[in-house]
Amino acid sequence: xxxxxxxxxxxxxxxxxxxxxxxxxxxxxxxxxxxxxxxxxxxxxxxxxxxxxxxxxxxxxxxxxxxxxxxxxxxxxxxxxxxxxxxxxxxxxxxxxxxxxxxxxxxxxxxxxxxxxxxxxxxxxxxxxxxxxxxxxxxxxxxxxxxxxxxxxxxxxxxxxxxxxxxxxxxxxxxxxxxxxxxxxxxxxxxxxxxxxxxxxxxxxxxxxxxxxxxxxxxxxxxxxxxxxxxxxxxxxxxxxxxxxxxxxxxxxxxxxxxxxxxxxxxxxxxxxxxxxxxxxxxxxxxxxxxxxxxxxxxxxxxxxxxxxxxxxxxxxxxxxxxxxxxxxxxxxxxxxxxxxxxxxxxxxxxxxxxxxxxxxxxxxxxxxxxxxxxxxxxxxxxxxxxxxxxxxxxxxxxxxxxxxxxxxxxxxxxxx
Amino acid sequence: xxxxxxxxxxxxxxxxxxxxxxxxxxxxxxxxxxxxxxxxxxxxxxxxxxxxxxxxxxxxxxxxxxxxxxxxxxxxxxxxxxxxxxxxxxxxxxxxxxxxxxxxxxxxxxxxxxxxxxxxxxxxxxxxxxxxxxxxxxxxxxxxx
Numbered sequence: 073x074x075x076x077x078x079x080x081x082x083x084x085x086x087x088x089x090x091x092x093x094x095x096x097x098x099x100x101x102x103x104x105x106x107x108x109x110x111x112x113x114x115x116x117x118x119x120x121x122x123x124x125x126x127x128x129x130x131x132x133x134x135x136x137x138x139x140x141x142x143x144x145x146x147x148x149x150x151x152x153x154x155x156x157x158x159x160x161x162x163x164x165x166x167x168x169x170x171x172x173x174x175x176x177x178x179x180x181x182x183x184x185x186x187x188x189x190x191x192x193x194x195x196x197x198x199x200x201x202x203x204x205x206x207x208x209x210x211x212x213x214x215x216x217x218x219x220x221x222x223x224x225x226x227x228x229x230x231x232x233x234x235x236x237x238x239x240x241x242x243x244x245x246x247x248x249x250x251x252x253x254x255x256x257x258x259x260x261x262x263x264x265x266x267x268x269x270x271x272x273x274x275x276x277x278x279x280x281x282x283x284x285x286x287x288x289x290x291x292x293x294x295x296x297x298x299x300x301x302x303x304x305x306x307x308x309x310x311x312x313x314x315x316x317x318x319x320x321x322x323x324x325x326x327x328x329x330x331x332x333x334x335x336x337x338x339x340x341x342x343x344x345x346x347x348x349x350x351x352x353x354x355x356x357x358x359x360x361x362x363x364x365x366x367x368x369x370x371x372x373x374x375x376x377x378x379x380x381x382x383x384x385x386x387x388x389x390x391x392x393x394x395x396x397x398x399x400x401x402x403x404x405x406x407x408x409x410x411x412x413x414x415x416x417x418x419x420x421x422x423x424x425x426x427x428x429x430x431x432x433x434x435x436x437x438x439x440x441x442x443x444x445x446x447x448x449x450x451x452x453x454x455x456x457x458x459x460x461x462x463x464x465x466x467x468x469x470x471x472x473x474x475x476x477x478x479x480x481x482x483x484x485x486x487x488x489x
Numbered sequence: 490x491x492x493x494x495x496x497x498x499x500x501x502x503x504x505x506x507x508x509x510x511x512x513x514x515x516x517x518x519x520x521x522x523x524x525x526x527x528x529x530x531x532x533x534x535x536x537x538x539x540x541x542x543x544x545x546x547x548x549x550x551x552x553x554x555x556x557x558x559x560x561x562x563x564x565x566x567x568x569x570x571x572x573x574x575x576x577x578x579x580x581x582x583x584x585x586x587x588x589x590x591x592x593x594x595x596x597x598x599x600x601x602x603x604x605x606x607x608x609x610x611x612x613x614x615x616x617x618x619x620x621x622x623x624x625x626x627x628x629x630x631x632x633x634x
Contacts (some may be wrong), residue, residue, distance in 0.1 A: 079548055095513065127510070146560075208510065210533075212509060319513075426513075428512055469524055476513055
């Protein structure tokens with residue numbers, strides 16, 4: 073098979089002024105998984121394929137994955153460690169090639185078993201990170217996640233050469249999906265990108281998830297590109313945008329309009345790739361047809377959007393100033409970025425609002441301001457002097473619900489935030 | 490509300506299931522229960538069955554709330570409640586589950602029946618806060634000496 077590295081494929085599309093669009097799709101049934109990949113490939117858009125894994129594989133409960141398959145219980149993703157190798161090869165055969173890279177998406181804080189399985193299939197693109205796949209998703213100690221991600225990156229990096237350039241995308245731009253002020257998302261993405269490079273990866277991507285304010289989102293992607301340029305000059309990198317990751321509009325029109333806004337944001341901000349959400353998002357695990365519709369809707373919206381300014385991104389924003397402070401504070405803690413991340417979370421110098429993980433300080437709180445921007449209600453021990461809003465108070469369940477559904481309500485009622 | 494002398498409102502253990510990574514449902518439930526005056530211990534997402542069992546035996550909550558939205562809730566919730574109900578010390582604990590429990594977004598009466606038979610006292614539809622409040626407010630209140 074002629075190989076085109078994941079990063080090269082995205083760079084090639086960018087050189088042609090085309091946004092790469094990608095689903096987050098995974099099914100337990102191999103035939104349905106193959107159909108999903110085939111129809112992603114055939115969609116009227118420049119696409120890359122996705123194998124999203126099931127929750128049992130993510131938490132390494134392979135016994136439960138095996139039992140679910142044996143009992144015919146539907147899984148919420150593809151159990152890459154459980155289906156026989158020949159079955160998974162047959163899923164990819166004739167579909168995964170130079171014109172269609174496939175990335176494995178999983179959510180595992182300790183991904184060694186997943187990395188082994190994807191490499192055995194001839195795949196070498198995946199995503200996650202020691203912070204972004206640990207703190208929001210369970211109780212694995214951060215120290216264990218950092219150690220496991222070090223080993224996983226080094227295993228992937230050993231497969232560099234002979235046309236292969238393994239790629240890892242940081243999921244740092246998502247964290248709990250919503251209500252995390254952009255500076256923290258940008259900082260975690262950049263720091264995880266540096267972590268991947270430190271452990272041998274030569275091609276990485278940095279993520280950012282669409283939030284509540286289009287202007288703040290533009291500033292955030294600009295900040296991400298600036299910091300990546302400053303700190304990741306020695307590796308191939310690009311920015312991937314996630315369509316809104318919080319509570320999604322219930323109505324079909326609202327859901328697709330929000331997706332179109334994400335596609336335009338991706339192009340205008342200078343991102344190279346977009347992970348879509350579907351019109352079915354709020355109701356169930358999307359079907360293949362839901363995903364194809366989302367890919368084609370996003371590609372059409374992207375084609376009509378004004379391109380990013382060719383010059384350097386704007387460095388005069390609040391998001392850049394905060395993110396830069398966070399990144400450099402963490403890097404100043406230790407020469408090794410993994411060790412620095414552990415110290416930063418222990419001291420609350422990085423703190424994810426509302427995250428329940430035992431290794432998260434849990435002092436920082438956020439809110440949606442009247443202009444739609446995400447701001448700090450309490451900065452806890454974050455090194456952001458002067459940025460905190462002095463009205464720190466306890467958020468009620470009703471206020472939380474209202475903030476969580478801010479975007480959903482706006483789009484379901486036909487407006488924008 | 491929770492500072493009335495001599496009255497102890499039922500304590501609540503809130504947890505996700507072993508394979509479910511979602512957090513906001515758990516944060517919301519904690520805030521809600523605290524506003525209703527209860528002491529809450531929140532185990533967060535992806536709590537293994539052993540941790541839920543250990544915590545239940547240690548804290549002896551009056552109410553145990555399982556919340557799941559990843560589509561594996563039927564299966565994981567069933568296994569969890571069987572583990573918990575195998576311990577006679579927890580016979581008096583009210584146990585409930587709710588959320589989006591299957592991958593298809595449909596109400597499955599067979600699964601509902603199995604969850605109740607296995608030991609849940611109630612199974613809540615996603616978003617049915619009124620019914621949940623009703624159940625919580627009827628829990629026996631203990632006087633503390």
